[in-house]
Amino acid sequence: MIEIRIVLGDITVLDCDCIVNAANPTLLGGGGVDGAIHQAAGRGLLEECRTLGGCRTGEAKLTKGYALKAKYVIHTVGPIYGRTTRDEELLRDCYVHSLDLAKSKGIRSIAFPAISTGVYGYPAEKAVKTAVAAVRDWSERNGEYAVTVIFCCFDRKTYRLYRAECGVGQE
Numbered sequence: 001m002i003e004i005r006i007v008l009g010d011i012t013v014l015d016c017d018c019i020v021n022a023a024n025p026t027l028l029g030g031g032g033v034d035g036a037i038h039q040a041a042g043r044g045l046l047e048e049c050r051t052l053g054g055c056r057t058g059e060a061k062l063t064k065g066y067a068l069k070a071k072y073v074i075h076t077v078g079p080i081y082g083r084t085t086r087d088e089e090l091l092r093d094c095y096v097h098s099l100d101l102a103k104s105k106g107i108r109s110i111a112f113p114a115i116s117t118g119v120y121g122y123p124a125e126k127a128v129k130t131a132v133a134a135v136r137d138w139s140e141r142n143g144e145y146a147v148t149v150i151f152c153c154f155d156r157k158t159y160r161l162y163r164a165e166c167g168v169g170q171e
């Protein structure tokens with residue numbers, strides 16, 4: 001059974017089991033939410049990421065959370081919009097593989113940023129639909145696993161898109 005929450009704010013301060021990082025294939029940090037998570041987690045995160053051997057687009061890898069409130073960080077790499085004909089499939093994979101990994105670790109609350117909608121240029125309108133559909137489909141296939149999925153939005157536009165997509169009344 002899955003509970004979906006939509007919040008507006010900085011993912012690095014969320015007190016949940018796991019936060020998801022929108023990383024790049026090197027896993028060695030960057031700007032955007034990647035930069036913010038590395039900044040907040042501290043050096044230990046980069047040192048552990050160095051041992052992971054990178055991450056392919058659509059895949060997910062787990063590390064500890066270090067100085068973050070979250071116990072874990074799941075790093076996933078979204079598609080760079082328009083680069084392939086598989087954008088939607090690869091974006092779905094980010095959510096599905098992150099949730100599979102979270103379930104394997106017994107994680108019961110996981111926060112996602114709007115993967116690929118920043119530097120990677122994925123239109124938020126499309127990305128939000130794909131994200132919500134991916135999480136709902138995963139929930140159908142894993143109905144017995146209780147988990148809270150938090151969509152953490154960094155701007156009001158994305159927040160409104162998630163609330164509309166999840167049928168939550170506009171404030």
Ligand code: APR
Nearest residue numbers: 010011022024030031032033034036116117118119120154
């Ligand atoms: N908390 C929550 N969301 C955030 C935060 C934050 N602190 N900072 C940024 N975001 C949001 C952005 O506003 C956007 O909606 O995360 C979403 C994803 O944007 P990016 O961080 O730019 O990630 P992405 O588009 O997936 O591009 C990944 O950017 O930072 C580099 O190393 C990263 O190369 C990779 C690329």
